[in-house]
Amino acid sequence: MEKFFQKNTKSNFKQLIQKHSYYFKAMHISEGILSPAVLIGGAAFAAAGVAIGLKNLEQKEIPTVGILSAAFFVASLIHVPAGPVSAHLILNGLVGLILGWKAFPAILVGLALQALLFQFGGMTTLGVNTLNMALPAVICYHIFKNGLKAGMGKHTVIICAFATGFFSVLLSGIMVGLSLYLTGEAFLPAAKLVVAAHLPVMFIEGILTTTCILFLKKVRPEILEGDHVS
Amino acid sequence: MFEELTNGDSFIHGLDPRGKLIVVFLFSIVVAAADRFQVLLGSLTLGLLIVLTAKVPARKLIKRLIPVNMLILFLWLFLPFTFGGEPLFFMGPLAVTREGVFYATRISIKSNAMMLMLIALVASTPIFFMGHAMHQLKIPNKIVHLFFFTYRYIHAIYREYLRLKNSIKIRGFIPKTDLHTYKTFAYMVGMLLVRSFDRAHRVHNAMLCRGFKGDLYSLKKFSFKTNDVVSIIFMMAMIVIMGVMEWA
Amino acid sequence: MGLNHLILNLEDIRFNYTGGPKVLTDLDLQLFKGDRIGLMGPNGSGKTTLFQIIMGLLKPSSGSIEIYNYPCKTEKDFIDVRKKIGLLFQDADDQLFSPTVLEDVAFGPLNLGKSRDEAMEISLNTLNFLGLSGFEDRITYKLSGGEKKLVSLATVLAMEPEVLLLDEPTSGLDEKTKATLKNVLSGLDLSYIIISHEIDFLAEITDHIYTMENGKILFDQEVHAHEHVHAHPHGAYVHEHK
Amino acid sequence: MGLNHLILNLEDIRFNYTGGPKVLTDLDLQLFKGDRIGLMGPNGSGKTTLFQIIMGLLKPSSGSIEIYNYPCKTEKDFIDVRKKIGLLFQDADDQLFSPTVLEDVAFGPLNLGKSRDEAMEISLNTLNFLGLSGFEDRITYKLSGGEKKLVSLATVLAMEPEVLLLDEPTSGLDEKTKATLKNVLSGLDLSYIIISHEIDFLAEITDHIYTMENGKILFDQEVHAHEHVHAHPHGAYVHEHK
Numbered sequence: 001m002e003k004f005f006q007k008n009t010k011s012n013f014k015q016l017i018q019k020h021s022y023y024f025k026a027m028h029i030s031e032g033i034l035s036p037a038v039l040i041g042g043a044a045f046a047a048a049g050v051a052i053g054l055k056n057l058e059q060k061e062i063p064t065v066g067i068l069s070a071a072f073f074v075a076s077l078i079h080v081p082a083g084p085v086s087a088h089l090i091l092n093g094l095v096g097l098i099l100g101w102k103a104f105p106a107i108l109v110g111l112a113l114q115a116l117l118f119q120f121g122g123m124t125t126l127g128v129n130t131l132n133m134a135l136p137a138v139i140c141y142h143i144f145k146n147g148l149k150a151g152m153g154k155h156t157v158i159i160c161a162f163a164t165g166f167f168s169v170l171l172s173g174i175m176v177g178l179s180l181y182l183t184g185e186a187f188l189p190a191a192k193l194v195v196a197a198h199l200p201v202m203f204i205e206g207i208l209t210t211t212c213i214l215f216l217k218k219v220r221p222e223i224l225e226g227d228h229v230s
Numbered sequence: 231m232f233e234e235l236t237n238g239d240s241f242i243h244g245l246d247p248r249g250k251l252i253v254v255f256l257f258s259i260v261v262a263a264a265d266r267f268q269v270l271l272g273s274l275t276l277g278l279l280i281v282l283t284a285k286v287p288a289r290k291l292i293k294r295l296i297p298v299n300m301l302i303l304f305l306w307l308f309l310p311f312t313f314g315g316e317p318l319f320f321m322g323p324l325a326v327t328r329e330g331v332f333y334a335t336r337i338s339i340k341s342n343a344m345m346l347m348l349i350a351l352v353a354s355t356p357i358f359f360m361g362h363a364m365h366q367l368k369i370p371n372k373i374v375h376l377f378f379f380t381y382r383y384i385h386a387i388y389r390e391y392l393r394l395k396n397s398i399k400i401r402g403f404i405p406k407t408d409l410h411t412y413k414t415f416a417y418m419v420g421m422l423l424v425r426s427f428d429r430a431h432r433v434h435n436a437m438l439c440r441g442f443k444g445d446l447y448s449l450k451k452f453s454f455k456t457n458d459v460v461s462i463i464f465m466m467a468m469i470v471i472m473g474v475m476e477w478a
Numbered sequence: 479m480g481l482n483h484l485i486l487n488l489e490d491i492r493f494n495y496t497g498g499p500k501v502l503t504d505l506d507l508q509l510f511k512g513d514r515i516g517l518m519g520p521n522g523s524g525k526t527t528l529f530q531i532i533m534g535l536l537k538p539s540s541g542s543i544e545i546y547n548y549p550c551k552t553e554k555d556f557i558d559v560r561k562k563i564g565l566l567f568q569d570a571d572d573q574l575f576s577p578t579v580l581e582d583v584a585f586g587p588l589n590l591g592k593s594r595d596e597a598m599e600i601s602l603n604t605l606n607f608l609g610l611s612g613f614e615d616r617i618t619y620k621l622s623g624g625e626k627k628l629v630s631l632a633t634v635l636a637m638e639p640e641v642l643l644l645d646e647p648t649s650g651l652d653e654k655t656k657a658t659l660k661n662v663l664s665g666l667d668l669s670y671i672i673i674s675h676e677i678d679f680l681a682e683i684t685d686h687i688y689t690m691e692n693g694k695i696l697f698d699q700e701v702h703a704h705e706h707v708h709a710h711p712h713g714a715y716v717h718e719h720k
Numbered sequence: 721m722g723l724n725h726l727i728l729n730l731e732d733i734r735f736n737y738t739g740g741p742k743v744l745t746d747l748d749l750q751l752f753k754g755d756r757i758g759l760m761g762p763n764g765s766g767k768t769t770l771f772q773i774i775m776g777l778l779k780p781s782s783g784s785i786e787i788y789n790y791p792c793k794t795e796k797d798f799i800d801v802r803k804k805i806g807l808l809f810q811d812a813d814d815q816l817f818s819p820t821v822l823e824d825v826a827f828g829p830l831n832l833g834k835s836r837d838e839a840m841e842i843s844l845n846t847l848n849f850l851g852l853s854g855f856e857d858r859i860t861y862k863l864s865g866g867e868k869k870l871v872s873l874a875t876v877l878a879m880e881p882e883v884l885l886l887d888e889p890t891s892g893l894d895e896k897t898k899a900t901l902k903n904v905l906s907g908l909d910l911s912y913i914i915i916s917h918e919i920d921f922l923a924e925i926t927d928h929i930y931t932m933e934n935g936k937i938l939f940d941q942e943v944h945a946h947e948h949v950h951a952h953p954h955g956a957y958v959h960e961h962k
């Protein structure tokens with residue numbers, strides 16, 4: 001029974017990515033574009049982040065982080081209308097708030113799977129792409145986590161959650177642009193456009209992150225306070 | 231549901247995934263770093279050859295190449311104009327430079343060559359084998375385990391998502407650019423996260439019940455056969471030749 | 479009954495999931511106003527699939543679907559259908575996605591264009607009708623299985639449908655919740671089709687029981703009562719004898 | 721039966737989830753070697769919770785648990801318990817987490833310290849026993865619902881437990897898979913407790929049916945067969961008469 005189910009979901013799934021695949025690339029720089037220096041630098045920083053994440057990751061938390069990472073993978077396939085076009089969710093801010101430094105290994109694995117399953121991104125860009133998505137998540141986590149603690153006023157929660165969603169996408173956009181720019185000055189206009197393309201998405205992600213955090217606080221606050229956050 | 235190409239039975243399908251993983255990795259690195267046209271054209275030819283050997287159906291191949299080339303196309307809109315150098319011709323006030331066109335061409339070849347290799351690898355190896363190969367190639371255990379769990383539960387969660395999506399559909403929901411829409415999607419994401427979180431807890435309990443002490447074992451054994459050795463030597467030779475042509 | 483009372487008319491429906499074997503083969507089904515139909519059939523016989531086709535969540539590969547004498551083909555046609563036909567999912571967990579009960583029940587009315595206040599009122603009334611008053615602010619996720627089922631029913635009823643499709647409404651429910659459900663259903667003035675594996679339950683609240691086999695519906699006889707032996711421990715566990 | 725045949729002895733168990741109401745209140749339960757017990761009870765009555773307490777996955781707030789006459793308190797005590805008692809989870813997707821069937825079945829034996837080859841052999845035998853030979857390399861998430869359930873059972877049996885705790889093993893299964901399950905269970909020489917809402921199923925494969933209510937277990941009589949009227953349409957739908 002499941003077997004057929006798989007097939008059906010696959011076809012839905014294909015439609016989904018075919019229709020909206022262009023957006024993926026704003027976050028996943030493809031193979032062959034960036035200069036070796038940027039690739040190496042990105043991989044080195046990503047490796048450091050992943051190492052910190054893994055150090056905090058106990059064996060017994062692996063199912064939790066893995067399954068949450070799978071949930072984010074699926075969530076990132078959702079497309080929401082953004083005016084005349086539609087945007088895919090990134091949700092790296094939310095990943096950061098829930099996983100802290102563990103966002104690095106979680107995002108690494110998520111991106112590796114996207115490379116393998118859909119060939120978005122690839123092997124040499126895995127490092128840069130991970131860094132571009134995970135670093136903003138971790139930065140926002142450290143700045144805004146206190147605002148989400150139990151006992152904080154609702155307004156504080158809303159502001160911090162919104163800021164996390166908003167700035168993590170903004171920072172990611174800037175880092176993607178920067179990766180292009182560092183590869184060559186000729187990329188500057190393209191890089192600017194990439195950052196600009198993230199602007200509407202930032203607002204959507206801010207709203208979504210806020211609503212989602214309020215949902216989690218109401219339904220299962222443990223997710224935000226759990227010991228899987230480092 | 232996501233692996234549609236792995237059922238083939240080509241020569242490449244039978245090869246050891248560890249070898250494939252290493253070869254694709256090294257190939258990608260060399261191509262990413264290479265600059266000379268001979269080398270890049272060589273890599274593209276090699277990529278095509280491998281994809282043909284892996285018998286990837288043409289339609290699926292093209293479908294998978296489209297997304298990458300959309301970004302490349304996007305870059306073609308800029309690079310020929312913004313790259314400083316000798317003008318080839320003018321489009322209105324903008325000069326198309328020789329260097330810019332070369333650069334964009336190089337990127338296009340590189341991307342496609344690397345994608346072809348990756349598709350051949352992915353198309354001929356179930357993802358789980360890839361995980362096992364990663365394990366045996368000494369990628370840190372925690373990452374490999376994370377990889378397995380993530381992959382295992384993507385399917386369960388994706389099905390949950392589809393069902394929730396049907397639920398909002400039958401209740402008359404039509405996505406628009408408004409708060410109600412974003413709130414609805416945020417709730418769906420929240421619900422997926424909550425359920426995943428609790429599932430993780432149950433899965434961990436199930437593992438404890440079976441005596442889990444922190445070690446995950448891998449039963450998969452791979453062994454290099456003649457085919458593997460020959461293929462690896464061939465591919466390594468090609469990669470080395472590319473390297474020599476580029477840097478010597 | 480005349481044609482104007484024909485709510486649902488499926489003819490020669492064929493369906494298979496991409497790459498899978500045929501699930502429905504030349505299936506016919508008619509539902510008239512006031513009909514109360516039970517549908518049984520082995521696992522995987524395509525019952526849930528049939529419901530999804532009626533709601534336009536899956537598209538048949540051939541055959542025609544007429545709802546209220548109006549042929550339904552495109553997604554757009556079904557948007558209207560969904561206002562008139564309510565589907566209760568097999569698994570209540572799939573149906574509820576909002577944090578609180580009230581939000582979930584009000585979701586449908588809001589989508590139908592009701593104002594916030596109207597939606598609230600409809601929702602509170604529906605909850606009340608199902609004996610769920612006081613549940614508004616409960617977290618859907620933390621409800622018990624039976625409560626979830628009833629709240630799911632509330633989300634469907636709040637859309638004020640004219641037809642109900644219930645997919646195994648009793649599975650996993652205890653006898654008490656089943657009894658509540660039975661009461662609610664027999665109190666409703668709606669046409670419905672109920673999928674269930676429990677013939678006793680169907681016998682009580684439907685007039686016809688159809689069965690699905692080999693991708694077709696077999697139109698069955700009226701429901702008969704007959705005797706047979708049935709094991710159970712007496713006393714402790716509630717078990718209705720009819 | 722003598723004390724040395726007492727496998728499980730729960731006394732005065734109390735439990736509540738943090739911040740929640742009492743789920744178990746002064747619950748007593750004894751299981752002797754060879755006992756085959758059915759456990760029914762409304763949704764949310766604490767059946768699953770009870771199983772988790774027996775396995776040491778939840779700690780009672782008071783009361784004593786003795787397993788094989790050995791008081792179990794700490795996580796360490798329960799590590800041994802888990803070698804002797806096998807728990808089948810309500811949802812098979814929770815139980816199967818390895819990529820392939822063989823790996824999942826071998827997971828338990830490997831944890832028990834068996835060598836790779838021994839673990840393989842045990843697993844293959846178990847699969848064979850359940851009529852699942854040839855399933856070794858199947859991908860767990862691609863199995864059908866019934867297959868998942870049987871493979872889950874294999875993962876539990878591969879640990880060669882002396883007691884089985886089965887949490888709603890039949891929910892969502894069709895008659896055929898249920899029959900397979902029944903055969904397997906009656907062929908096993910184990911003591912077990914089965915949670916189920918299906919009294920007919922329990923009546924066939926257990927000797928006692930207990931019910932849970934208000935946080936306690938009500939010890940029931942032996943299972944009796946008696947006659948009563950049962951409605952069904954004749955013919956079309958397969959329905960076993962016992």
Ligand SMILES: Nc1ncnc2c1ncn2[C@@H]1O[C@H](COP(=O)(O)OP(=O)(O)OP(=O)(O)O)[C@@H](O)[C@H]1O
Nearest residue numbers: 001002004005006008495521522523524525526527
């Ligand atoms: N999404 C899907 N993709 C592919 N195949 C599916 C899907 N859903 C169901 N199937 C297959 O279609 C057939 C009919 O499934 P369906 O769910 O309609 O059966 P059902 O009669 O509702 O069964 P049950 O009594 O178990 O609910 C089954 O063989 C099933 O495996």
Ligand SMILES: Nc1ncnc2c1ncn2[C@@H]1O[C@H](COP(=O)(O)OP(=O)(O)OP(=O)(O)O)[C@@H](O)[C@H]1O
Nearest residue numbers: 622623737740743762763764765766767768769770
């Ligand atoms: N993790 C949890 N946290 C808080 N409360 C819980 C948790 N799990 C269960 N409960 C609550 O404890 C009570 C007993 O739940 P349990 O799952 O043991 O019931 P059950 O008898 O197995 O029900 P079912 O027949 O639906 O499986 C219920 O009220 C439930 O809502």
Ligand SMILES: [Mg+2]
Nearest residue numbers: 525526568645
């Ligand atoms: Mg069904």
Ligand SMILES: [Mg+2]
Nearest residue numbers: 767768810887
């Ligand atoms: Mg239970």
